[in-house]
Amino acid sequence: MSNKPTILFLSRMRLDSFYIDIINGLKDFANILVLREECSTEKFYHMDGVVVEDDYSKKELFELVDSLDDSKLSELPEIEKKLGLNSHAVNINYMLYEVFTSRYSSSLSNRHNNANVERLFYIRYKQLDNLIEKYHIDYCFFEVVDLVSCFIIEAMTRKGLVKQFFVQALASAGAELRARLTSGLNARSPWLEHVYREQDISLQSYDWAQSKIAEATMRDMASSYDKVLRSNCHIIPRYNIKQLCSKFESFFDPAAIRSALIKIKNRYLSTKYFSDEIGDKKNISVFLQVVPEAGLMSELPEYAHQEILIEQMAIYAKYGYNILVKEHPVGFGNNPASMYKELSLHPNVTILPPTYPTREILLQSKAVVVATGTTVGLEALMLGVPLVTVGKPYFDICKNVFNIERPKDIWDIIDDIEFDKEDQLRFFAALYEATYAYPQYVSDRHFEEGKDAAPVISEALRKEISLYESGVLPCPANI
Structure with a gap:
C-alpha cells in the first residue's frame, strides 16, 4: 500500500x-x-x-x-x-x-x-x-x-x-439532519469539541443558530427523521404497501409472528398506566430510549434498564417535583406492561403516552434527564431547557448540560440550574460548523x-x- x-x-x-x-x-x-x-x-x-x-x-x-x-x-x-x-x-x-x-x-x-x-x-x-x-x-x-x-x-x-x-x-x-463523525464509546465528536472550545465559528454558523433558536420558540421543529419515528406509536403498527412487502416473509415465520403479537399485547396492556395529565408541579422529564439498541447499551449499560434511573430519581425526590416519563415511539411494545405498572406506583411519576407531543412536555419541564446524545436532548437545548445527564453525551460541552454521577444527585443541583442563552447560541453555531448537511430521512x-x-x-x-x-x-x- x-x-x-x-x-x-x-x-x-x-x-x-x-x-x-x-x-x-x-x-x-x-x-x-x-x-x-x-x-x-x-x-x-x-x-x-x-x-x-x-x-x-x-x-x-x-x-x-x-x-x-x-x-x-x-x-x-x-x-x-x-x-x-x-x-x-x-x-x-x-x-x-x-x-x-x-x-x-x-x-x-x-x-x-x-x-x-x-x-x-x-x-x-x-x-x-x-x-x-x-x-x-x-x-x-x-x-x-x-x-x-x-x-x-x-x-x-x-x-x-x-x-x-x-x-x-x-x-x-432545527428541522434539519446534520451528519457528524463520532468516536469513543460515548459517540463523541472531537471536531465539534475543538470548534466549540476554540470558538472557530463562522458568522454563517452563528446566523443559522440564531435563526433556528428563534424559530424553535414559534413552532415544532421536527426533522424528517423525527416524523418517521412518530409514525410508530399505534397499538397495532400501521404499514404502507412498500413496508408490508418488505415484511412479507415474516408473515410465515412463527417466531416473528409470536414476537409481533407479544409487542402488540405489551402495547395494549401498557396503556392503562398512561396519563395525559401533567399537573401543575415542577416537572423533570425523562424520555425513554429504544431498547435493545446499541447506543444506550454500549454507552451506558448500567442504565440500560431505564426504570432503575427513574426509580432512583423518584425515591429521593424533593417536595413539589413531578417526574414525567415518555416512551420512545420505536420502543413502544418492547417493554412489558409490568415495567410501567411498577413505575406508576411512585406518586411523583407520570407516564405519558408515546403520542404525547414532545414539544409540549419540554415547554413544561424545568430540566430533562438524558443518558446519551439523544435527539430530544438537542430539542430541549434548542428550546432553552437545561439537560441533566448521568452519562457523557457529546453535547455535554455546552454549559447548559449538567453532569451528575447518580440519578439521585439531580436533587442537589436542580434548584440552582440556570440556562445560559449566550452559550446556547455558541453551542448550536459550533454544531452547525462541525457537522455536515445530510439528505432528508x-x-x-x-x-x-x-x-x-x-x-x-x-x-x-x-x-x-x-x-x-x-x-x-x-x-x-x-x-
Missing part, C-alpha cells in the same frame, strides 16, 4: 451499497481495506485499488470457538491489560440484547457467542492485531460500537494501536442504502482524517 493513510471498513450486508459509494469517494485519498462479512456483496472484490480480506463465516467462527485450545485463554489477562478492556466487556451490547429480546422473542441467535465470549474475544483480538500489523491500519470506519470487533478497535484506538475510528451519527437540529432502508448520503460521509472522512494527520486534532492515545 502507498504512503496514504489506510482505512479499514468493517462491512455489513445491509450497508454494502452505502459503503461502496463512500469508498469510491475516498480511493484517491486513502488506502482502503475491507473486512468483508460472509453475506456482503462480492462487488468489493472488483473495486480497483481496494484490498479485501474475508471475515470468518458464521460456521468458521463457531468451529474456531469450539476448537480453541484452553491453553490459549491463559493469554487473556495480558491482552486485557494491553487493551485496558476486560473480556466480557467486549460483548456488553449483545449480552444485554439477549436479555431484552427474551421478553418478547424465543430467538437464540446470540446464545453461542454470548456463552463463549472469552474465546471470541481472543479470536477477534488476534484477527485484528494481525490485520493492523499486516496493513499498517491508521483509521477504521464501521456502523456502530456493538460487535466484539468494534469494542476491541475502540480499545486499540485508546492505546495508540490505531489512530482513530469513526462512526456516522445523525443530529436532528425517508425510511430505514433509504438510510441504509445511503445513495445521497455517501458523498457527504466521504467528504467528512477526508476532512477529519486530514485534521488528525495535520495534528489539529490529537489522536485519543495522545490526549
Whole structure:
C-alpha cells in the first residue's frame, strides 16, 4: 500500500451499497481495506485499488470457538491489560440484547457467542492485531460500537494501536439532519469539541443558530427523521404497501409472528398506566430510549434498564417535583406492561403516552434527564431547557448540560440550574460548523442504502482524517 493513510471498513450486508459509494469517494485519498462479512456483496472484490480480506463465516467462527485450545485463554489477562478492556466487556451490547429480546422473542441467535465470549474475544483480538500489523491500519470506519470487533478497535484506538475510528451519527437540529463523525464509546465528536472550545465559528454558523433558536420558540421543529419515528406509536403498527412487502416473509415465520403479537399485547396492556395529565408541579422529564439498541447499551449499560434511573430519581425526590416519563415511539411494545405498572406506583411519576407531543412536555419541564446524545436532548437545548445527564453525551460541552454521577444527585443541583442563552447560541453555531448537511430521512432502508448520503460521509472522512494527520486534532492515545 502507498504512503496514504489506510482505512479499514468493517462491512455489513445491509450497508454494502452505502459503503461502496463512500469508498469510491475516498480511493484517491486513502488506502482502503475491507473486512468483508460472509453475506456482503462480492462487488468489493472488483473495486480497483481496494484490498479485501474475508471475515470468518458464521460456521468458521463457531468451529474456531469450539476448537480453541484452553491453553490459549491463559493469554487473556495480558491482552486485557494491553487493551485496558476486560473480556466480557467486549460483548456488553449483545449480552444485554439477549436479555431484552427474551421478553418478547424465543430467538437464540446470540446464545453461542454470548456463552463463549472469552474465546471470541481472543479470536477477534488476534484477527485484528494481525490485520493492523499486516496493513499498517491508521483509521477504521464501521456502523456502530456493538460487535466484539468494534469494542476491541475502540480499545486499540485508546492505546495508540490505531489512530482513530469513526462512526456516522445523525443530529436532528432545527428541522434539519446534520451528519457528524463520532468516536469513543460515548459517540463523541472531537471536531465539534475543538470548534466549540476554540470558538472557530463562522458568522454563517452563528446566523443559522440564531435563526433556528428563534424559530424553535414559534413552532415544532421536527426533522424528517423525527416524523418517521412518530409514525410508530399505534397499538397495532400501521404499514404502507412498500413496508408490508418488505415484511412479507415474516408473515410465515412463527417466531416473528409470536414476537409481533407479544409487542402488540405489551402495547395494549401498557396503556392503562398512561396519563395525559401533567399537573401543575415542577416537572423533570425523562424520555425513554429504544431498547435493545446499541447506543444506550454500549454507552451506558448500567442504565440500560431505564426504570432503575427513574426509580432512583423518584425515591429521593424533593417536595413539589413531578417526574414525567415518555416512551420512545420505536420502543413502544418492547417493554412489558409490568415495567410501567411498577413505575406508576411512585406518586411523583407520570407516564405519558408515546403520542404525547414532545414539544409540549419540554415547554413544561424545568430540566430533562438524558443518558446519551439523544435527539430530544438537542430539542430541549434548542428550546432553552437545561439537560441533566448521568452519562457523557457529546453535547455535554455546552454549559447548559449538567453532569451528575447518580440519578439521585439531580436533587442537589436542580434548584440552582440556570440556562445560559449566550452559550446556547455558541453551542448550536459550533454544531452547525462541525457537522455536515445530510439528505432528508425517508425510511430505514433509504438510510441504509445511503445513495445521497455517501458523498457527504466521504467528504467528512477526508476532512477529519486530514485534521488528525495535520495534528489539529490529537489522536485519543495522545490526549
